[in-house]
Amino acid sequence: MPKSTILKCITPATRWEDALPIGNGSIGALVYGNICHETIILNHESLWIYHDKPEPPDISATVPELRGMLAGDEWSFSDMFLDFMLREKGYDASQVHKDNYHPAFNIRIDVEPTAPFTGYCREIDMATGEARVSWVEGGVRNTRRCFVSRDMDVFCMQMTRDFPGMSCKIFAEKTPLVEQNAHTKDKRYTWDDIPISYDVLAKPAWFHVTGTYKNGDQFGGVGHVVAPGGDVSVIAGRMIITGARDVFLLVKLFTHEPAASAIPRIEGELTRLVSSSKEKSPYDVLLADHVALHQALYNRLEIDLGTSPVDIEKPNEQLLLDAYNGEVPTALIERMFLYGRYLLVCSSRPGGWPANLQGVWNGYWAPPWSSDYHNDENVQMNYWAALPGNLAETTLPYFDFYEACLPEYRRNARVLYGCEGIFAPIAQTVKGKAPLYGGPWLNWVSGAGWLGQLFYDYWRFTRDDKFLRERAIPYLREVALFYENFLVESKDGKVVFSPSLSPENVPSVKGGSLATINATMDVAIAREVLSTLIAGCEHLGIESPGVARWKALLAKLPAYEINADGAIKEWIHPRLRDNYHHRHQSHVYPLFPGLEITRWSNARFYEACHVAVEKRLVIGQESQSGWSLAHMSNIWARLHDGDRALGCIETITRPCVGPNLFTYHNDWRHMGLTLYWDFIDKIFQIDANFGIVAAVLEMLVFSRETEISILPALPARWQKGHIRGVATRAGVNVSIEWDAERGHVSIELAPGLDTTVTLELPGQVSSMSLNPGTVSVLPSPIGDRFKIVSLHAGEVITMQASMVFAKQGNRDQCTAIGHDS
Incomplete structure (x- = not known):
C-alpha cells in the first residue's frame, strides 16, 4: 500500500x-x-429543489433561416437566433429555473x-x-x-x-x-426563497428531521x-x-418518501x-x-512518486504553504492523487447518481451553477480517471443518469432541429430531465456525442460485450441518428455542421460570435461517435445496414485543417480565423480527450495540436481556472511533456486548493495565478480534483485498444517511484516500478484477454529479461523503443528493462516516430 x-x-x-x-x-x-x-x-x-419546466415549442422550421444567416457571415445575431425564436413562441429560456442541489x-x-x-x-x-x-x-x-x-x-x-x-x-x-x-453576491437569500419547510423533533435517544417541498414530497432523517x-x-x-x-x-436519511412511513421504518432499522x-x-x-x-x-491502485518521508507526514496546511511559496512538494501531488480517487469512491456508486459539480458535498441552498451536471467539460472530467484508475463501477451511475434523459433528449432534437436522435443541453440537474436553457448554447450539437465517449471507453477497459450491445451501441446509435438528420451535404460532397460551436471561444472575425460553421470539435466528436459505433457493431457482428450508412457519413466529414501558424484550426471554414485568446482548448479534442491523434498515428496533426496549445499560452495565467489547468495538464501529458503537465498541477495547488484539498474554480485571492471574476469567496468545484488524478495517470500510462505507453510523460522530478493496478484500453492492467537515474524499469502486464499489444518503453532498451521467458516479444517497425508483445488471459508477465530514459517533450523525436494516416 x-x-x-x-x-x-x-x-x-x-x-x-x-x-x-x-x-x-x-x-x-x-x-x-x-x-x-x-x-x-x-x-x-x-x-434538488425541483422547478417545473415548460415544454419547449417546436422551432425547427426556423433552422434554414439560421443556416442562411451563418452562410452569409451574419455571426453577431446568429448565436441568439434560436433563443429569440423560442421567446417568440412564449418560451423564455432565461426563466427556466435550474434545480439547486441542497x-x-x-x-x-x-x-x-x-x-x-x-x-x-x-x-x-x-x-x-x-x-x-x-x-x-x-x-x-x-x-x-x-x-x-x-x-x-x-x-x-x-x-x-x-x-x-x-x-x-x-x-x-x-x-x-x-x-x-x-x-x-448581489442578493441575500431568505427562507422565503427556499420552498422547503422543516420540522425537527427530539425525544430521549432520538431525533427526527422532516423536510417538505411545496409539492408535498418529503425527505429527512x-x-x-x-x-x-x-x-x-x-x-x-x-x-x-x-x-x-x-x-x-x-x-439514516430518507428521500422522496412520506415521513409518516419513513421515520418508524428507520427507527426499527437502527434499533436492530x-x-x-x-x-x-x-x-x-x-x-x-x-x-x-x-x-x-x-486499494486496487497504489502509487509512490518518490515522496520524502518527512513531507509525507506533514499536514495539508504545511504542504500548501510550501507550495504557495514556490516549491510544491511531491507529497502534495501524491496526496492530491490519492484524494481524488477517494472522492470518486465516496461520491459515485452503482445504482446512484453521478458525481455532480461538487461531487456529493454541499452546504449552500443556492450553490454556484446549482452544483449541476455541465455537459461541456465538467461531468466528463469527473470521470476521466475512473476507468484507468481501476474504478469502473463508479461510472455506472453516469450511464444510468444519461440513459434516463433519452426521452427528453429526443424531444430536444425534434423541437430545435426537426431531427431524430438526441440533443443534450449544455447543463442539467434532475435525473431524467433535460430542459433547454437557451442562449447561444442551443447551437452546440456535440453534448450528446461527448457524453457518449465514456460509454464506448467503458467497453474498451472492461471488454463487457453485454454492456456494449445493450447500452453503448444503443446510446451511440441515437447520437449517430441525429447526425444523419442534422448534417447537410455541400457541393464538394462534404457535410456541413451549421450551426456549430467551439466551447467557449469566438473566432477572430468582425461580429464574431459563438454560433459558427464547422467547429473542429464538432467534427471530431462526430468522427469519434461514428468510428466507435462502427467498430463496436463490427466487433459484435450486428447492424450491417447501419454500419454501411455510418461509414458513408464518416467519409463525408470535413478533414481537419492547419492554419498558417502551423496550428490545427479551431474552425474548418475559410472565413473563420483562429482566436488564441481563450483558455478552452476545444479544437484539440482529437488529441485529448479524444484518442484519434497520437504521435503514433498522425505526426502532422499531432504537431499541429502542439502548436495550437503553444499559441494558447498568449492568454497568460489570469485567463485560466482550476479545471482548465487540470485539462491543460492532461493535454501536456498527451504531448509527452511531463514537466509542463506537472507544472499545471503545481499551479493549481497554489491558488485553487483549500486546506481539505478541495479544488476551487478560481484564485479567490487575486494573486494573478488564475482568473478572478470578482467572486466574494472560494468556489468549490470538484472536477479539478478528478482531473489531477487523470493527468497523473496520463503521465505514467497511456493506452489505446492495442497500444500501451509506459511513462510517456514522466516529469524530471519523479526520478524514482512505482504505480500498481492501472487499467488500460487494451484490457491489460499495468504496474510499473522505475528508477530513471539507474535507467531501470520493471513492468508487470496482467491481461484479461488474449491480445497482442504494441508496448512503448520510456527509452531505448539496452537489455531486457522476461518472466516467464516464453513470452513472445518482437521488435516493432515504429522504432527501437517499441515492442510487440503477445499476451494470454490470466498469464501475468514481468519485464525488467535497462535503458537511457528519453528526454520528455522532444517534439522532433515525437514527429520522427509517428506516421500520417
Whole structure:
C-alpha cells in the first residue's frame, strides 16, 4: 500500500468548503472538526429543489433561416437566433429555473471545554473512509470518529474520552442560510426563497428531521444516540448526554418518501442495528463491514512518486504553504492523487447518481451553477480517471443518469432541429430531465456525442460485450441518428455542421460570435461517435445496414485543417480565423480527450495540436481556472511533456486548493495565478480534483485498444517511484516500478484477454529479461523503443528493462516516430 493514506489538517474548518468530506457514493457528510460546537452537514445525491419546466415549442422550421444567416457571415445575431425564436413562441429560456442541489440538514454537537486544548488534529483515512477529530484537554484525549456506511447507508459517529464521564449536547437543525458565492453576491437569500419547510423533533435517544417541498414530497432523517453508562434527556430540543463512557450516533436519511412511513421504518432499522452488535461496539461492527467494501475499490491502485518521508507526514496546511511559496512538494501531488480517487469512491456508486459539480458535498441552498451536471467539460472530467484508475463501477451511475434523459433528449432534437436522435443541453440537474436553457448554447450539437465517449471507453477497459450491445451501441446509435438528420451535404460532397460551436471561444472575425460553421470539435466528436459505433457493431457482428450508412457519413466529414501558424484550426471554414485568446482548448479534442491523434498515428496533426496549445499560452495565467489547468495538464501529458503537465498541477495547488484539498474554480485571492471574476469567496468545484488524478495517470500510462505507453510523460522530478493496478484500453492492467537515474524499469502486464499489444518503453532498451521467458516479444517497425508483445488471459508477465530514459517533450523525436494516416 502507499506509504500513507492519511489526509491530515491541524486547524478546524470555519466554512463547509473546508470541512472533511466522507461518503458512501450516494450520501455525503462534511465534518468541520470544531471542538466545542461541532457541525456535520449531511447530503444526499437526490436532493434538488425541483422547478417545473415548460415544454419547449417546436422551432425547427426556423433552422434554414439560421443556416442562411451563418452562410452569409451574419455571426453577431446568429448565436441568439434560436433563443429569440423560442421567446417568440412564449418560451423564455432565461426563466427556466435550474434545480439547486441542497443539503439535507446539519447535526450539531456542543461540549463545554474543561481546559485549553493541545494536540489538535482532524484527518481522513482515505483507505477506510473514516474521519477523525482528536485533541487533548486537561491531559485527557478526546476523539470523534465517523464514516458513512457503504452497506447500511448510515452516518456513524463514535465519541470517546480516555477518562470516563463524557457530557455533550446533540441536536439536528436545518442548514443555516449562508450564501456567499458568485450567484448570490448581489442578493441575500431568505427562507422565503427556499420552498422547503422543516420540522425537527427530539425525544430521549432520538431525533427526527422532516423536510417538505411545496409539492408535498418529503425527505429527512432519523438519528439515534446510544450512550453506554450515561444518561440521555431532552431539553429545548437538544439531547443532553451526561456521564457516558462512549457516545454513539447513528443517522439514516430518507428521500422522496412520506415521513409518516419513513421515520418508524428507520427507527426499527437502527434499533436492530444496535441490538445485533451484542457485546461489540455498534460503530466497530458497522465500520468493519464498511471498510471491506470501501477498500475493495480504493486499494486496487497504489502509487509512490518518490515522496520524502518527512513531507509525507506533514499536514495539508504545511504542504500548501510550501507550495504557495514556490516549491510544491511531491507529497502534495501524491496526496492530491490519492484524494481524488477517494472522492470518486465516496461520491459515485452503482445504482446512484453521478458525481455532480461538487461531487456529493454541499452546504449552500443556492450553490454556484446549482452544483449541476455541465455537459461541456465538467461531468466528463469527473470521470476521466475512473476507468484507468481501476474504478469502473463508479461510472455506472453516469450511464444510468444519461440513459434516463433519452426521452427528453429526443424531444430536444425534434423541437430545435426537426431531427431524430438526441440533443443534450449544455447543463442539467434532475435525473431524467433535460430542459433547454437557451442562449447561444442551443447551437452546440456535440453534448450528446461527448457524453457518449465514456460509454464506448467503458467497453474498451472492461471488454463487457453485454454492456456494449445493450447500452453503448444503443446510446451511440441515437447520437449517430441525429447526425444523419442534422448534417447537410455541400457541393464538394462534404457535410456541413451549421450551426456549430467551439466551447467557449469566438473566432477572430468582425461580429464574431459563438454560433459558427464547422467547429473542429464538432467534427471530431462526430468522427469519434461514428468510428466507435462502427467498430463496436463490427466487433459484435450486428447492424450491417447501419454500419454501411455510418461509414458513408464518416467519409463525408470535413478533414481537419492547419492554419498558417502551423496550428490545427479551431474552425474548418475559410472565413473563420483562429482566436488564441481563450483558455478552452476545444479544437484539440482529437488529441485529448479524444484518442484519434497520437504521435503514433498522425505526426502532422499531432504537431499541429502542439502548436495550437503553444499559441494558447498568449492568454497568460489570469485567463485560466482550476479545471482548465487540470485539462491543460492532461493535454501536456498527451504531448509527452511531463514537466509542463506537472507544472499545471503545481499551479493549481497554489491558488485553487483549500486546506481539505478541495479544488476551487478560481484564485479567490487575486494573486494573478488564475482568473478572478470578482467572486466574494472560494468556489468549490470538484472536477479539478478528478482531473489531477487523470493527468497523473496520463503521465505514467497511456493506452489505446492495442497500444500501451509506459511513462510517456514522466516529469524530471519523479526520478524514482512505482504505480500498481492501472487499467488500460487494451484490457491489460499495468504496474510499473522505475528508477530513471539507474535507467531501470520493471513492468508487470496482467491481461484479461488474449491480445497482442504494441508496448512503448520510456527509452531505448539496452537489455531486457522476461518472466516467464516464453513470452513472445518482437521488435516493432515504429522504432527501437517499441515492442510487440503477445499476451494470454490470466498469464501475468514481468519485464525488467535497462535503458537511457528519453528526454520528455522532444517534439522532433515525437514527429520522427509517428506516421500520417
